[in-house]
Amino acid sequence: MTDNNSIHDYLAALNTAPAFGGQVVFHREFAASTPEFGETVEPWPPAIGQLMETMGIKRLFAHQARTIDRVRAGIHTVAATPTASGKTLTYLLPVIEAAVADESVTALFIYPLKALAQDQNKTIGRMAADLNDVDLKSEIYDGDTSAYRRRKIRDNPPHILLTNPEMIHLSILPHHDIWERLLARLRFVVVDEVHTYRGILGSHMAQVFRRLIRLCGYYGAAPTFVFTSATVANPAELASQLTGLNVGTVQKSTAGTGTRHLLVMDPLDGPLRATVILLKAALHRGLRTIVYTQSRKLAELLTVWARSRSGGFADRISAYRAGFLPQERREIEAKLSSGELLAVITTSALELGIDIGSLDLCILVGYPGSIMATWQRGGRVGRAGQESAVILVAGEDALDHYFVRHPRQLVQRPPEAAVINPHNPDVMSRHLVCAAAELPLKMDDPMLMPEPVRGCVDQLIAAGDLYLSADGRTCYSPLKNPHRHVDLRGSGSRFAILEAPANTRLGEIDGVRVYRETHPGAIYLHRGETYQVAALELETRKVIVTRCQVNYHTRVRSGKETQILEIFDQRPVCGTVMAIGRLQVTEQVTGYDRIQTRTGNVLERISLDLPPMVFETHGLWFTVPQAVVDQAEQERIHVMGGLHAMEHAAIGVFPLLVLADRNDLGGISTPFHPQLQGAGIFVYDGIPGGAGLCVQAFADGQGLLEATLAAITGCPCETGCPSCVHSPKCGSGNRPIDKAGAIFLLRQLIAGNGLSAPARLPEIELPEPPGRGADLTEATLSAADPSSRYGVLDVETQLSAQEVGGWHHAERMRVSCAVLYDSKTDSFYEFVEGQMPMLMDHLKQLELIIGFNIRRFDYRVLSAYTDLDFASLPTLDLLEKVKDRLGYRLSLDHLASATLGAGKTADGLDALKWWKEGKMAKILTYCRSDVAITRDLFQFGRDNHYLLFQNKAKQTVRLPVRW
Incomplete structure (x- = not known):
């Protein structure tokens, strides 16, 4: 532990230092308290x-x-x-x-x-x-x-x-x-x-x-x-x-505390330079210091700069962040606890209660995003009861400047509410499959009682991701171990980061961030060292990097679009309508910029060809009425620039309403959205399925608009800056941005200005929910009506696959007989080889032709007798439908035995043997039986929407079908 006077002397020097004259805008001392x-x-x-x-x-x-x-x-x-x-x-x-x-x-x-x-x-x-x-x-x-x-x-x-x-x-x-x-x-x-x-x-x-x-x-x-x-x-x-x-x-703590200090600085030369000076002074006084940054990249950059300016203390400073290997993190923790390290520059990875000894000083490079995180990080110092200090060095973010202007809010504002979405459908569906694999899920299981869970189970059953027992009371998982496909900390797969040429593992990155942070050509920082991404291998989930020395960093360019899938609620807010619902977001990384680190100038713009990222989430949105747009155009306002600035500012102030930071959110602004039929702004939860952030903020829509306007008007810049309307994550490089346009549009919305606020959104055309009719064709839809005319076909051959050189030569097998059931007459029609033209004429009269492996076998056999394009016939192949659902084939006998309680009377080898023996009557009887079984399976599936089969665990379960 340092001398008790060290913090006092350090703060006294800071308050009188010419380099920081007038930059300390707030200093609050909290007296020591006695325990109860x-x-x-x-x-x-x-x-x-x-x-x-x-x-x-x-x-x-x-x-x-x-x-x-x-x-x-x-x-x-x-x-x-x-x-x-x-x-x-x-x-x-x-x-x-x-x-x-x-x-x-x-x-x-x-x-x-x-x-x-x-x-x-x-x-x-x-x-x-x-x-x-x-x-x-x-x-x-x-x-x-x-x-x-x-x-x-x-x-x-x-x-x-x-x-x-x-x-x-x-x-x-x-x-x-x-x-x-x-x-x-x-x-x-x-x-x-x-x-x-x-x-x-x-x-x-x-x-x-x-x-x-x-x-x-x-x-x-x-x-x-x-x-x-x-x-x-x-x-x-x-x-x-x-x-x-x-x-x-x-909740109420009765533990005693030492004297604590909270300072807020508004640095003239930027937060990074101020932090390096503060850290250097602390090191010279022997103060054990922790520095928190808002990103991994910034933690690494700051470590490099601090080491280069700290002389003999360079080896006593270390970076610390997620993505380090476990042995690296533990080594840093041990050195910090022992005092071998005097300072650590970290992300939120050291926000939790890992024992790193007794620290004296906490420097926050930028507002952490919440009151809770501010005090949680600040709580890492003074744990032994000694005098300690927390210094917030304001950055360029909108919230940083909000607290520079209202620093007492750091003390007076209550901590935020923590928000989750316990029924995130994207997440819940995967865990329900895991639960069923652990122990079959009874339909009356308490875990399934909430309505959102039951709805999710129904969707999983319909999609074949859960199997329902024959009696409809129990769900089984089709997978023995689905758990390994579920990543608890990310919504995408993990990618390993490997240093070439030895493929040394440096760490890993989430699949959601891999395109943005480790695209080909990206500059990647790890423990103060600089690497360039040489290759991004999507199939093997590897990022290959090489060590380099460059004077630039990289920033991606991307474009986004969104589609409204479902509206949960909507209400008039001031002069507009705000809604909350389910969105589909598509983001396409199109390239990246090389930016000179020293000046911030763009050195080069490089294009990329990467696949789009598509996910569903929850979001809120509000329209900008055409009357407001018309007024803006009359005032020569850049409407798109104003909308874009509003979107950035709204995301920036979101943490005033909910426990989040801007990295938890995304946004899209557009002068014309086809579903809204006009201008609109969307803010959405940045994880698939939603996290509950936008749902909570929707409850105070007017507060969101007013806070957004206050953040923009309260910033002293003229045309817009990172403190109000610029975003470090913007895929278009903050172009176009119009601060004055955002102020104009917001004031018009909040005031109404005589506009009649619509009570509801205009009628929005929503896409059909996925899975509902996804596997239906026009032909199969007509068959759902029992009055539609359909036929069921089966063909037997004279020769085996072996005799003609393989199944791919089915057209050489020659027909021994064919049987066709016609639903119009409820009759079976039998055909022998010389009657194939009659069969073709009959097939052309049907609205739907049904078979089991009919496309790959029966039609190929028949193709030797006609020029008819079988692909033009409306066909339902039951085997194809089964394989599409399960990923593997089931025999007709398997399905018939499980579903109908009666299997096949013979098999194809018997039919070939009977042909050689001249027993045509037996072949026709067998073929007719197969047609009847196929017909009965079709009708059972049509009427009940499932067939029965025995899964790999020998359980008789339902196979959902829609025909």
Whole structure:
């Protein structure tokens, strides 16, 4: 720990430094506070009392005692108190107490990061060493655990198993039968840092927890859930949404704190130069410092610049971010904790409670995006009770300048609510398939009761992604292990980043970001080193990079379009209509710019040919009425520039309404959208299926418009800048942008200016929902009417495939006989080889011709007798439909036996043998039987919309069909 006067002297020097004269716009000192203590309702047993005494814990904070009482009583609880308030003890002590009383008790501790589990296991180990009455065992089960150790853990589960979301999803739940000893005795589930389960991870975890609870119930366990969280507005609601359980909360901290300082700086020469100067001064005073940036690229760039300007301290500065290999991260954590490193420059990756020792100074390069994250990051300093400081160095973002103008809002604004979408359909559908693979899903399973879940199950059954049992009561998964296809932390596949020529693994990147950040030619930074992307291999999911030294960085160019798929709600807002619904977003990366790092000038523009990224999500949108557009044009306003500026500014202020940053969102502005029949602006959740952000913001549509206008008018720039209407993510390079146009349009919308605000959007033509009629043709639609005239055809041959040189020579097999059923007369018609012209004439009269493998076999055999274009005939091939659904073929006998309870009377080899024996009557009887079976299968599928078959697990299930 540094000298207590170091921070005081550092801040005094900062406030008087000529280089920063007038740039510190706010300085608030928070006095040290004294702790409040409390007692638990029930006294501790001797073993726990002795343990606490050995640990030097004489008394518990009042909030700790209250949380412990709830956990001991089996009440699902979330402890949402600030960093360093002793949340760990609130669950560790009750768990150890339960293990002392009953050595068979197990507990599951879940951490979002492996490093957090490593830290916690050390703490548990120290506590276990001081226990006398029980041999408390804890084990880490993660991706770094050896196969031998995993088997030992499964065979003899410890009292406490520490793991992460991926291992729950990929290892424990799909193989729950070998984890029965753990699950059947599970008393506690501890979920650490629950506020991190937002966005795509939160949507996934809402399903993982439901699957875990379901399997615990199967083994007779009903564990108590304990959550820890940073300070958010709705911790209990978040925990409840994640699990479906009723969860209570303890929020008020009674822990003492040291003196803390909060400063806001508005740097004249930019935030990066100011940060380097601040960091250099801190290093010379021996202050242990953490610097938070808003992106991986910025963390790497800042590390390079800080090292180059810090002289002898260069080796005591390190970058830290997601994408580093585990051994790299742990090495940095250990060096920071020991004091070997004095400073770390990081992203949100070090926002959580990893033990990195006692830090003194936190520098925030830009507003973190939320009040919660500001205090969570600031809570990394002063943990030992020493004087500490947090300095927000404002960047060019709209929110940064908002807090420069209103710095007291950092203290006065309450923390935001954490938002998830527990019924994200894109995510939920995949986890329902996983749940069915773990344990067949009964249709009355509590997990399926919510209406959105039942609707999703129905869609999965219709699509063949779940199989419904013959009695319609149970769902089965068609895949034995679908879990490996589900990535909890991303909505796309992971790509490995490899350094050529040795293919050394540097890290990985999510498939959603791979085109934007690691396209061919992109400059990629890793641990302060510069690499260029040599190749992006989409099939093998590899990014090949080479080390380089360049004076530029890269920025992609892209275009986007959106389609409205569904409208959830709409309402008049000021002089427009705002709506919320489901959107399809298509983004095409078209190229990239090489930008000189020193000047920011574009050196070269390069085109790219990459596939488009298409996904569905939730978004809100509002129209700009034609009357407002006409007024703008009369005033010589650049309408597209104004719309574009409005879109950027709206996304920039979104975090004032919901817990998000602009990277969680996307936007599109257009002077004419074909579905809106006019100008419109869209803002959408940046993950497939939606995260709940736009849904929450829709509730305050007027607030969004007013905050957007305030952000633009409050910026002192003349024509627009990154503080108001420019976006660092803009695919068109912030062109065109018209700040004055945005102000004009917003004022017209908010004021109405005599315009009659429409109550609803104009009638919008929505696309047909996917899957509804997707496999229907005009011919098969007519067959859905039993009165339509259709025929069922089967052909037998004189020669075998072997005799003619293979199945691809079916036209050489020659017809022995053919049977055609005609629904108009409800009769069977028999034909022999010399009557093929009569058969062709009959086929031409039918509205639909049905067969089993008719296209690949029967028609090819018949092609030897006619010039008729069989492709022109309206045909339904049942085998093709089955293969399209399953991905593999089923025999007619298999389907008939399962669906109709009666199989085929013979097979093709019998028919060939009978031909050689001259037994035509037997062939005709067999062929007629096959036609009758095919007809009955068609009619069963038409009337019931499914056939029955036996899957690979020998279960008789339904195969959805639409004909």
